[in-house]
Amino acid sequence: MYAYCDQPVRHLDSGSRFVLHAMRVWVDAVQHRTCPPRALMIAMPQRELVPVIGDLHGMMLRLHSHGSTPMPFGELKHPAITEGEAMMLSLWAMIAADEPEHSRASIEALVSETAASPMQAAMVRAAACLSAVGLAPVGRMAVGTASGAGE
Incomplete structure (x- = not known):
């Protein structure tokens, strides 16, 4: 989680940027009382x-x-990763790396016992679909940007 917190969004791999954007879109929709x-x-x-x-x-x-x-998420165009987003990006990376024991423990720390299994199953299915189209949310920093190149 700490590898992501307060880091620029542009340093994420494309899959992690995708899931971050999707999570922010969902939160934005809920805040604006529209259909997520x-x-x-x-x-x-x-x-x-x-x-x-x-x-x-x-x-x-x-x-x-x-x-x-509480899981604070940034605004849609927020340039840095918030603490809540960092937790979720770490979880997505565990799911993409097929680490079910670690991801399950993290999920159980985030949600109630009754929600843990369905949440994990949804994330596993989503990660598989994203991986199939080249968007695995592995969390690695984008090549050439981790050192500040392109800023």
């Missing part, structure tokens, strides 16, 4: 990503409804 799945659909016009929408919505809904701690 519709907002996600608009935010990702690629047809191959449509199956991910339901799992992203389910995961965020469980985090929102069954969360054990």
Whole structure:
């Protein structure tokens, strides 16, 4: 988690930037009292990503409804990764790396016991779909930007 906190969003790999943006879109939709799945659909016009929408919505809904701690997310264009986002990006990287024991322990620290299994299953399905289209949310910093290149 600490590898991500307060880091620039542009330093994330494309898959992690994608899930970060999707989570922010979901939170923004809830704050504006609009439909989160519709907002996600608009935010990702690629047809191959449509199956991910339901799992992203389910995961965020469980985090929102069954969360054990407040999870602050940044505004859509916020340039840095917030603490809540850092926790989620770490979790996404564990899921993408197929570390079920570690990811399960992290999920159980974030949500109620009844929400943990469905949340993990949704994230595993979403990560598999994202991986299939080259967007695995592994969290690594983008090549050539970690040292400040391109700033």
